[in-house]
Every structure is written in C-alpha cells, then in structure tokens.
Amino acid sequence: MSVPDYQSLMQPLLRCAVRADRPVTILELQDVVAQDLGLDEAQLAERLRSGKQTVFHNRLHWAKQYMTRAGLLESTRRGQFQVTAAGRNLLAEDLPLINNRVLAKYPEFVGWLKSRGIGSEADTAVFALPAATADANATTPEERIEAARRELEASLKADLLDRVRAMPPSEFEGLIIDLLVRMGYGQGGEEMAQALGGSGDGGVDGVVHQDPLGLDRVYIQAKRYREGNSVGPDAINSFIGALNIKRANKGLFVTASSYTKQAREHAERSTTHVVLIDGDRLAELMLRHGVGVIVRHTIEIKTLDEGFFGD
Structure with a gap:
C-alpha cells in the first residue's frame, strides 16, 4: 500500500x-x-x-x-x-x-x-x-506546468494572507514599510521609511521619503482587518483628512481584507491621490517582491534551439 x-x-x-x-x-x-x-x-x-x-x-x-x-x-x-x-x-x-x-x-x-x-x-x-x-x-505539458504553477501560487497567496491577518498591528505596519522599500520606494533605503503607528502622528501609520530631504513623501495607513471585515468609506475619509492636515498630495491605504464599493468611490473622488491595496493585491506584491517567501525550487525547462539547427 x-x-x-x-x-x-x-x-x-x-x-x-x-x-x-x-x-x-x-x-x-x-x-x-x-x-x-x-x-x-x-x-x-x-x-x-x-x-x-x-x-x-x-x-x-x-x-x-x-x-x-x-x-x-x-x-x-x-x-x-x-x-x-x-x-x-x-x-x-x-x-x-x-x-x-x-x-x-x-x-x-x-x-x-x-x-x-x-x-x-x-x-x-x-x-x-x-x-x-x-x-x-x-492539455500540453507546458499548460500543465503553468496550471500547477498557478495553483501553487494561489495556495501560497492564501497562506500569506492567513499569516498576515494573524500579525499584531505593529508588525503589519512594519511589513508594509518593508514591502514598499523592497519595491524601490524611498530609493530602496530602509532609512527612508518609517512606521508611525501607535505614536499618535495624525492618523497615519507610516511614511516613505521619496528623496533625501523629505520634500516628497508618501503617507501610509495600514488596516490589518480579518477576512470579511471590509474597510468602509469612514476609514478612507479619515485618512484623506489626515493627509490634508499634513498637506500631503498622495497616500497609500493597505488592508489585508477588502474595501466596500463606497470606500473605493470615496478614494477615487478625492482630490488627494489615494491608492488602495486590498488583501489579494498585497499577497501578490509580497510574492512578486520576495517578502515573507523564499525560493524552494528552481526548475529549468529547456526548448529546442532553432538557431542551432538553422541553415
């Protein structure tokens, strides 16, 4: 057996x-x-x-x-x-x-x-x-390989979100900062980004300085939330208000959950540029930029070199 x-x-x-x-x-x-x-x-x-x-x-x-x-x-x-x-x-x-x-x-x-x-x-x-x-x-072998890759990736994204949703709020805020730095924001320098959650800094959880003098800043709001507990328009409006107080023209709102339709509409209508990242998008970015994951296997697939056999 x-x-x-x-x-x-x-x-x-x-x-x-x-x-x-x-x-x-x-x-x-x-x-x-x-x-x-x-x-x-x-x-x-x-x-x-x-x-x-x-x-x-x-x-x-x-x-x-x-x-x-x-x-x-x-x-x-x-x-x-x-x-x-x-x-x-x-x-x-x-x-x-x-x-x-x-x-x-x-x-x-x-x-x-x-x-x-x-x-x-x-x-x-x-x-x-x-x-x-x-x-x-x-299906062809290539299609089966791709289907298996998508399935493994989908499972990994689901596991990532399960772990992220279990994080304490302060760790979640730090994760978002790490991800943005890995993506190249703040010129990729850890010293250019800072988590502010818990400090009472005007309703934002973090900031990334896009230049060494801090003339261009991206403010961040990070709401972990459990699956099914969507971010509503009130949270978006509060964040936009905090950005206005700081005279900021751009902000990033990240959640491990999702947004209501009204929340997305409020962000789109705002004169301040607010980008919304939900749980699915967050897991995708973590996977793409290698945050919270490691490479377990690398598979090399060869194909025929037509140039080698050309006239």
Missing part, C-alpha cells in the same frame, strides 16, 4: 479534526491519521524528490488547504485550524469518499478556483474530477 493521494486523505483528516474538537495543526494530527490508515514507518518516511518534506505530510497539507477553501475547515491562528459546521455536516453524511468533486458543490471552493485563475467553468469541472479520472492528456 502506498501513501494515499491528497483527495483520499481529506475524509480521514476531517474525521480526526472533528475528534480533536479544538484548534490543531497538521503536525499534531499527522500520527493520528497515519494510525487510522494503518500506514507503516516506511510509508511515513517516503519523501518528495526534493527530499525536503515527506510525501504524507505534503499530501495532508493539500487536503487541509482544499477543505479550508471549501469552508469545511477554518484557520484560527498561526498554523492552526478547526472544523466548521459545514465540515461536521459533511462528515455526518458518511460519504464513501470526500474529494474535489464533493468540494465542487461548495460555492466558496469554486469561487476560489476561478478567482485565482485556476480555470474557467470548463477547467473547474475537469479540476473537480477525482485525480484518477482527470484527463491528463487534455
């Missing part, structure tokens, strides 16, 4: 999480799930080709990730998760198997796939098939 694929691990993982009846981590449940499935030491020791992670742990992680996106599990705090009411209800149905086809009946899961560019409706339908029946020949 080999290590079950990640879809086959969904139901055992969900069952063990229900039995725990408290926030848990993958590491805490790993041995319990393995014992329930009767996996031996050799199977548990099997590693990915990179050698950096066991196959079992990697597949448990993906089982947890997909069930979280379907709303069956929810993150509590850093690295921990627990079962939701939807997860308990699904387990009570006593299905023979929980897999991507089952998850596809949850709008949250389908919406997550589409919002992350993993597929159109047709692609999502194929993706929702059990792994053994998905038609691997429907």
Whole structure:
C-alpha cells in the first residue's frame, strides 16, 4: 500500500479534526491519521524528490488547504485550524469518499478556483474530477506546468494572507514599510521609511521619503482587518483628512481584507491621490517582491534551439 493521494486523505483528516474538537495543526494530527490508515514507518518516511518534506505530510497539507477553501475547515491562528459546521455536516453524511468533486458543490471552493485563475467553468469541472479520472492528456505539458504553477501560487497567496491577518498591528505596519522599500520606494533605503503607528502622528501609520530631504513623501495607513471585515468609506475619509492636515498630495491605504464599493468611490473622488491595496493585491506584491517567501525550487525547462539547427 502506498501513501494515499491528497483527495483520499481529506475524509480521514476531517474525521480526526472533528475528534480533536479544538484548534490543531497538521503536525499534531499527522500520527493520528497515519494510525487510522494503518500506514507503516516506511510509508511515513517516503519523501518528495526534493527530499525536503515527506510525501504524507505534503499530501495532508493539500487536503487541509482544499477543505479550508471549501469552508469545511477554518484557520484560527498561526498554523492552526478547526472544523466548521459545514465540515461536521459533511462528515455526518458518511460519504464513501470526500474529494474535489464533493468540494465542487461548495460555492466558496469554486469561487476560489476561478478567482485565482485556476480555470474557467470548463477547467473547474475537469479540476473537480477525482485525480484518477482527470484527463491528463487534455492539455500540453507546458499548460500543465503553468496550471500547477498557478495553483501553487494561489495556495501560497492564501497562506500569506492567513499569516498576515494573524500579525499584531505593529508588525503589519512594519511589513508594509518593508514591502514598499523592497519595491524601490524611498530609493530602496530602509532609512527612508518609517512606521508611525501607535505614536499618535495624525492618523497615519507610516511614511516613505521619496528623496533625501523629505520634500516628497508618501503617507501610509495600514488596516490589518480579518477576512470579511471590509474597510468602509469612514476609514478612507479619515485618512484623506489626515493627509490634508499634513498637506500631503498622495497616500497609500493597505488592508489585508477588502474595501466596500463606497470606500473605493470615496478614494477615487478625492482630490488627494489615494491608492488602495486590498488583501489579494498585497499577497501578490509580497510574492512578486520576495517578502515573507523564499525560493524552494528552481526548475529549468529547456526548448529546442532553432538557431542551432538553422541553415
């Protein structure tokens, strides 16, 4: 018997999480799930080709990730998760198997796939098939590689936002400053940026000096907020008021959540240039500029050199 694929691990993982009846981590449940499935030491020791992670742990992680996106599990705090009411209800149905086809009946899961560019409706339908029946020949190798890259990137962005939302406010403000410096604002110098949150400095959380004399400044407001708690127009208006007091002509408002339609309209109508960055955009920028992430693998793909074989 080999290590079950990640879809086959969904139901055992969900069952063990229900039995725990408290926030848990993958590491805490790993041995319990393995014992329930009767996996031996050799199977548990099997590693990915990179050698950096066991196959079992990697597949448990993906089982947890997909069930979280379907709303069956929810993150509590850093690295921990627990079962939701939807997860308990699904387990009570006593299905023979929980897999991507089952998850596809949850709008949250389908919406997550589409919002992350993993597929159109047709692609999502194929993706929702059990792994053994998905038609691997429907796409070219290059397309499959790109689809895998998008999927890994989407999962990483979701993990980044989970961690960011668990940060204390002061650390979140520092993260935004670090990101802006990494992006080249303040001429890329750490001494050109400063977090101001908690100092009572007129309703702003940070400032980036675009030139050594501070003649051109970008003021920052950072609101961490949890998912589903959107920034409204009052917060935007307060920030615009703070910018006016400082006679600033530009500002950046960043949240790990989202903005209401009214909040975006107020920012667009303001005579002060205010840029809004929501959670999805924040995760994208962190990934692009290497903030909070490291390169685990670099894959080199070669193609035919037509010039070498030219006349």
